Amino acid sequence: MAYQPKSYRKFLAGTVSAAVVASAIAPVASASFTDVAGSVHADDIATLVAKGYIKGYADGTFKPNKSLTRGEAAIIFSRILKDAGVKAEQGAGFPDVPASNAELAEAVAIVKAAGVMGGDEKGNFNPNATITREQMAKVVVEAFKLTKPANHTTKITDLDKAGAWAREYIQTLEANGVTKNTEFAPKQSVTRGQFASFVVRAMDVKKEVSAADITAVKLVDDKTLEVTFNGELKEVKKEDFAIQGVEIESVTIKAAAAAEAKTTVVVIKTKTALQEGKSYNVSYKGQTTDKAKVDVPVVTPKVESVSAINAEEILVTFNKNVDSKTASDVANYELKINGVSKTSDIEKIKVDGKTALIRLKDAVVFNSGDKFVLQVKDSVKDYTGKQIERFASDEITFNVTTAPKIVESTYNGTSLQLKFDRPVGTSVTLIKVDGVALASKSLTAVDDDAPGNYVYTVSLTLAEQKLAGKVGTHEVVIFDLVDTKGVLPNKASVATSTYTVTQDAEAPFVKAVKALNANKFFIELSEGGTTVTNASFTIKKGNYTFAVGGNNSQLATDVGSGSEKNKVYYEAGTLDGKPGYYVVITEPATGELNPLYGKDENSVTLNVTFENYKDSSNFIGAKYEGTVTLSKDTNKPKVEKTNIDTTNKKLLIDFDGNLSVAPSMSDIVVRNKDGVIITPTVVGLSSGADTSVVEITLSDVKDEPYTVEFKEGKVQYAVVKNSVVGYNLNANKNDAFTVTVKSTANNFFKYVEFTGDTPTVVSGSKNVIEIKYGVEMGTSALDVANYSLDGKPLPTGSKIDFFGDKKTVRITLPEGAFVTTTSYKLTIKTDVMTKDGVRIVGDLQTKTPYETVLTLTDNVKPVLQEVKYLIVNDTDTTTTKLLVKFSEALKSGVTFDTDDFKVTVQGSTQTIASISNSKDDDEYLVIVLSNTVNVNQSATIEIVPEGSLNSTITVVDPADNKATGSATATSTTKDAKGN
Template sequence: MAKKKQFVTAAAAFAVAASAVAPAITADAASTTVRLSSDYVRGGDLDAALDKEYKGSEIYWYKSSVDMNKLGVFQTAKGFVKGKGIRVEKKLRVLNHAQDIQPEEIVLEEGVPASGLRIQPVLFADGVKYNKVVTYAGFSTEKAGEFEGTFTYSNKAFGVVTKTVKYKVVASKVELSEVKSEVMDDVLSVTADVKNLKDGEKVELVVYANRDMNAALPAVQAEVKDGKLSVKSGKLPAGNHSFILRSGEVKTDVMNFVVEAPMVKDVKAINGKDHVVEFNKSVDKITAENKANYEISVNNGAALAAAAYTVAVDEKDPTKVKITLADGSALNNGAYVSVKVKKAILDKNLKPLADDFTKTFTFVDNSAAEIEKVEVDGSNLKVTFNDYVSAVGLVKVNGVVKAATAASPYSKELVISGGATGLDNGTYSVQIANVKDIANVNSAGVASPNLTTFTSGNFTISNVTVAPTVSKVEKVDEDTFKITFNKAVTQPTVVAKKNGLDLSVATPVTGAGGKEWTVTVSNNGGVMLYNTGETSVNLALNISAFKAVSDNVVGDAVNQSVTLSKDTAGPVVEARFNEIVDADTTATVDEVFNIKFNEVIQNAVPANIILTDKDGIRRAVSSATIVADANGDLTILQVKSTAIQSSTAPTTGSILAGTYTLSLGAGTVEDMAGNDLSSTTVSFTKATGTTTDFAVTATAAANVITLPFGTPMTNSAIDLSNYKLDNKALPAGTIAYFDGSKQQVKIELPAGTIARSQDAVLTVSSNVVSEAGAKLDTASRNQVISGLLDNVKPTLVSAKKLTSTTVEVTFSENLASVTDAANTQDDFVVKVNGVNFAVSAVTDGTANDNKVVLTVSDYNVDQALTVAMADATINIADMANNTVEAKTVVTATK
């Protein structure tokens, strides 16, 4: 036995000795295991730390034998040598390394370069996320949508990780800034800066009439160019309004603005004759120049007669009207003046003024007239002052007394005579003593007999002896031309030739103080001005034998040419010459429409004229005649109608305000050359008269409000936006209409909008006006409406199981007394587990409350029970007799 033990020990010792010689090999009975040298796993690269072969043979490693998240300790990696029956092991220690890139949701803006992507959270094997610098690819913001891109983290110590991620590109929100607005001619103009506006996106202007955010007008799309926005609304009514700009969900803050009604801003006295009326809008020339729309009185006297002043709209600035007093009505210093401007004046959009305007003031003028310029006027001098001059004393030119005359008793121009031989060339100075303006103010600022001397600057006369010349020759019409000279001349001699042959030339006719001469030519025997088929002709002219009126210097003869052409165009309507006029005060009033043409007309055909009144009704034309204009030329077609009246006994001014249309058919008139008028339409607007505001009392019955205005109204009276009920917009579904005539309006409130019977206040907007332009008086703006009735149906809101045979139901409002009867029992449909249970009684425990108790067949209170109102006629109603809403279903509770 001892010998055997000794043998085993010796064998063990031999094995240890063998291991020391070959330490990588361990042998056992089943296989051989080779333990390879230990190592570190760096950067998470396990393959790099594992041997690829053993003694020339490939090694297969079990990767699962190493936990890559287990750091700081040695682990045994296991594998085998392919085809050799040898197992391999290796001790490995995993170092910390990057495992994953884990970004948060990535959302980029369309059109905005990608940013903020270089730093991303990277998950390491120790379970910690570190923000690391990464590279990225595949991120584009060209269009909106969902896409994929890649991130890569690369570090020698911690390895390389690449991650494909999803990202979104969203449209950037539009930015609107620097919003500015102004109102011109009842139109709102808005500008703004715009950013991030994409293709297909738009910006809109939304206007809220009367600042009612529930009454938006149709949106208007803005024009955007180079980041700048501009947009204009349509014409807006007078009032306080609001607006926003919006693009999708982006909206600007609400901004308020005001559209002023046409009104007078001020009346100013410029001097003793000239006054200026300043309006806030451009005015209609016809009504603004109608003297009946002004009243002017001085020192509390009677209103000045129409002949005492003139009225003219400033052509350069039609917001101003100049009133010029006649000489006999000119104001003295200290005069007390009253100027009334009537609201019958229209703006250029034919809207009346908001109200009459009256200004009273004391005229004070402490500024003396001053010389503005001195100029040569033929053989004389013309001095122009900055004010109307009432008196001029001694006048000297170069120290020599000269005669001087004014164009009128009050004039801004003074003509100083040059004497029989005129003024010679040379340098002159002008002295004028004791000059006074209308207010008798001299240069000292007071009325005084003392001489006041104005001395003009020196000036030179150098064109007195210059010979006259032809400035131009131009066509007037098909047989007439005009010659213009550089100064006034005596009658010239004119020869006109066509193709070298003389035409007949009438005696030239002068105009414009001798500087212009009109010449008419015609056939001369066989020499025709126009041959058959000719529509134009070129004439050779010789103009001679003319001399200057001022000094008799003879002008040189000159050859000129002019082209004449036949008139083939028909007459054209030039402008409204006047508004509609009441021609007389007899029982039948002729309403007159004056239409002015651009040339003399003839041969009016009344049958070609169709007259349509303000309501679209065709009216008869009484006559159509041609009358002369202010220059005596027959250029006005005067159309009359006896059919447009506002009463059975019309008087002057009885025609109703509104727009009237005259359709002139082809050939209604023709010009003197026989060219017919082409079909055309002319609109006339009758100005509002001197109507006063009026009252109205509204009533209501069955939730229909009646407004008996008593005078024809515009469509503003049926515009729902012009009314509020208890300071709220009228309910949706409300309708308004004229009842029988335009003098009465009815407003029907829809069912389900009046929650209880009560009085209410109907507010009428100031935008509601009559056809004559009148408004409701202040007391009529808020109408107390009695008789509005509850028209909201009660609804079934809940049910409660009381016993196994009774159910209590509750309604949304109190009910009229409920009587137990077959028709009230049939109002209810009770179902238990979907099976109908007949109602055998309806008990109204407390009259006029909102509960009743239903009796049904015995049922299990644990079963589902529903109560519904029947579809057929319902007899249960509220206190205002509104029956309960049908089909309402509730589930009963215990």
């Protein structure tokens, strides 16, 4: 068959569309031809005439019963093929097709190019010969690429009268409904009317995509293939596909309607991995072809790239999916920053497919210009267990060139959702929407653990939700957005973003109902801004319906007494950024029937009905009826790890949650490695917010294994993990158990690495900051480098001393460091430690530095800069007044002491009569002398040092800094203000 252009293949693949177009065209009235009325082919003739594929004769007739010639068939098919983009084949002429008949010559060349019709064994086309019905069957099947199902059974009675070559074509017409007669009459000539019906019915055939239409199979990864079909698939089923020796998990349509041809891309996900070095064939509906084959290459697992994506994270990209256990093991990596090993400062590693995200501890950050080298050991394995090639990166320079920014902002109906280009601090100075300052000045992290996807939310009041949810474009502005590590440039003074709210056109619906704890669940909705128009929650346990208490903004934190017991309360909110309603069922009153949980019940299934809710566009949501199962927490405290603190003579047993109280000494039995019982001196819990560690103090501790037996019911959580509000469920207690306590290689556990004590910072007198740590501190508390103001080092000349005892530190700042009185942010780094080496932090959970805002006072002295004689005009030769200018404004409302100044004229000291503020500027004073002086003489004015003539200097600025300096009056002209 001759080459067919993509446009023709698209035409063939899209015969359904062609049929739709054809059926959409109203048939031309049969009266257009004088001899068509009443013919069974009238509508089909009209359809082809309307599309311009067929024409009548000059006398106004169509002659539907006249036999069709090969030349007429070629002309009609050429018109169809030209619409599909097929062009005439060069040099495709036949000796019996005269070039003078241009239309026929072009038509013959086109059908030959498409492979639809050709010549005989003598090379002639025979344009005037009639075409038989069996010949027409072949031409139609070839033109429209019709296929016959393998299980087709023919009902044609005269198939044996057809040539052997034609029988398959005739059955194909039958299978596709192109011919409907049981008697086909294969040797008869086809009439012009029959031809019209053949073509229209063939155009109406919906071509079924088969395995023969697979053009390519692409290997995406070891469990993903993409199969491209030449044709349109509107739906796919997993059972239609098969890969020998491989179990298929799912199939989905990825893409359809490619640029030039109607193609469908199907994504196949497998449960079992495809093996390297093997070939696989994809079969579709039991069939396959050579083009459905895919080879899985053998790939040597290795590291492809290493990069620092922000100041606290390094992204390692492999060329294959890796084993999460070995790839997340810190021991399999070595990190050096500026030549210093920092492997022990890796906090955790998150593995996702081909990537490993290395997160550093809070005390370690990359600064711009830092150089690092990362080594990945060959003990990391790929998903098949093969070793990764040992890798050592070149020296990589870390550079931060931009401040953090908002990548994307959206509004979900109840809160703002903001995506940043790096992890950012959750506390900011101000957040605005359309110029309106929000009540909240904090960001809540939703997902800050995935590279390039740092998502935070901002909670909004009801009034703010109305503002943020209006149809149109909104601007979000954040003041002082900082990244989490303080790497410069780490602060965006102003970060902006926009989002658009479009007109809502869909009603809300319930997406899911999620159990949260023993008496609380969440109804997730399709959109935010949804309101309840009446008591729309119906909660049933069996036949019993709980009473609806109504909307409670505290989510039942203040219910559970009196008439509010054993009722349903609800409140709009979000869960994981998704909008919906929280629902709480409170504890029944004593003796009340039908409690949420019956005797010995640990779970309960409730029937939930939710209706009469609408979105902000007043679309009413569909009624929801379903169930939710709530469960009591049956978990009991478990030991996560143990350690021996030989310094403090303690056995440390760390549980998986905070405990309520420590077991008493009679509740445990301690034995040494020889089995000898040892009596503890003290048994208690770790101090601070973290009370998950039982500390057993002995009179003497050795670095050897101990065993500790806990009696049943002596250890319980401080709060049930599956915590509830307004419902009295006791915390679960432990079973009797024995644990072995051993020393570990890594002592940096949470209960010894960071202290729970929070420093208290106060501003002392001017130039002094006092920090009360509450515990004895080490020398690191005196290191100036461990403190900063507004993210900058303390001013040069700052001194730090212990004050009173080693629990209090006093920072003395140098004179002249602060020009104005304003707020500063003091940061105490986590490198500050107690005398026992325990770090000081601001937040024990996030282990971030301690920060506080304090006010520092202006400590720059006003300096006398200039003196002028105060004269009325340039002709004046004498005056008693001098205008004195200072470097900054002076304190208003102060009565100045004449003893604070000394005035000399030509070496002679003058008596000062009075001193007052200038009426023009706060930085000016007017000094009036008792005697008149010559303005042509030089006068010198100086601030008298404290203690020379008086004990108090009254020449001060608003922060009470005492003025200093001297100046000489030499000008005899008026200043710009007429002085």
